[in-house]
Amino acid sequence: MSRFNYPNLGFGVGLRHQHFNYVLDNRPRVDWFEIISENFIDSRGWPRHVLARVAEQYPVVMHGVSMSVGSADPLDFGYLTRLKHLAREIGARWVSDHLCWTGILGRNTHDLLPIPLNEEALKHVVRRVRTIQDFLERPLVMENPSSYLSFASDTMREWEFLNALAEEADCGLLLDVNNVYVSSVNHGFDPLEYIESLPHERVVQIHVAGHTHCGTHIVDTHDGPVMRGVWELYRLACRHHDGVSTLLEWDSSLPEFPVLHAEVLKAKDYLTADSSPPESESLEHVAAGCSARASRHALAGAHPPHSSLPEYV
Ligand SMILES: [Fe+2]
Numbered sequence: 001m002s003r004f005n006y007p008n009l010g011f012g013v014g015l016r017h018q019h020f021n022y023v024l025d026n027r028p029r030v031d032w033f034e035i036i037s038e039n040f041i042d043s044r045g046w047p048r049h050v051l052a053r054v055a056e057q058y059p060v061v062m063h064g065v066s067m068s069v070g071s072a073d074p075l076d077f078g079y080l081t082r083l084k085h086l087a088r089e090i091g092a093r094w095v096s097d098h099l100c101w102t103g104i105l106g107r108n109t110h111d112l113l114p115i116p117l118n119e120e121a122l123k124h125v126v127r128r129v130r131t132i133q134d135f136l137e138r139p140l141v142m143e144n145p146s147s148y149l150s151f152a153s154d155t156m157r158e159w160e161f162l163n164a165l166a167e168e169a170d171c172g173l174l175l176d177v178n179n180v181y182v183s184s185v186n187h188g189f190d191p192l193e194y195i196e197s198l199p200h201e202r203v204v205q206i207h208v209a210g211h212t213h214c215g216t217h218i219v220d221t222h223d224g225p226v227m228r229g230v231w232e233l234y235r236l237a238c239r240h241h242d243g244v245s246t247l248l249e250w251d252s253s254l255p256e257f258p259v260l261h262a263e264v265l266k267a268k269d270y271l272t273a274d275s276s277p278p279e280s281e282s283l284e285h286v287a288a289g290c291s292a293r294a295s296r297h298a299l300a301g302a303h304p305p306h307s308s309l310p311e312y313v
Helices: 018-027 046-057 077-090 119-136 158-167 175-187 193-197 228-240 255-273 284-292
Strands: 013-014 033-036 060-063 096-097 100-102 107-113 140-143 172-176 203-209 245-249
Touching: 013 060, 013 193, 013 255, 018 046, 018 107, 046 060, 046 158, 060 077, 077 119, 119 158, 140 158, 140 203, 158 172, 172 228, 175 193, 175 203, 175 228, 193 228, 203 228, 228 255, 245 255
Parallel strands: 013 033, 013 245, 033 060, 060 096, 096 140, 140 172, 172 203, 203 245
Antiparallel strands: 100 107
């Protein structure tokens, strides 16, 4: 299996500034850390110092929120240069970002906005991902977004778009199981069909995260534990994506580090269980929810606020 020879790092969590001192003082036995690239690329102070220390002791992966591969703006090579330097400096195992656009005319909305899923957009994104990979001199890992609306110009399903993107740009994929779950409810598709249709050999990482169910739709809030239905979907996803690094995203209402670490370790229980734990929300429930809640309940642009460090950068 290819996966660009990226290793299975195990079960990791995001490195957030609220836990800097705890991580330095206690060296927790977490397998690896993911950072939000933008929280560190412009820092020369405490965050960068902490990151250097962490990178000496743990594998680190860089996860970005500003590449804006779907935008019509020119690529920001200043940003990409800083990204490349940081990746080299900390020995980042890989660099990822999202299938989305984040702004136009030089303005960053700090949101991960959906793109039309059609041939024109695909060509645009493929061209830009190829350019970025050539510049970074490494494969890029692209994450499926959570979304709340679709476009009248869509001609393909999101998993078809990702398949074509991965093949034509020769990039990796980051499968966010929570995003699949959220979007499956908001748009009314089968989350298992989505996951089973992805090119498994290109999936190098999985995200799990918490969300907020609003009755008629779900918002990808990253502000609590992973919901049981997402864990169940994760267990089923790992039948196809066995041996893929798993990362818990938790960006607001952060608990103490041991709680965060314990949450991601639940993944091991789901992987070793023959069937879902008795109290788990079933996939039938997910599917029923999908058909009942269509995309008419769209929210424009909602996305979890990734942890940021404006006070330090
Ligand atoms: Fe994610």
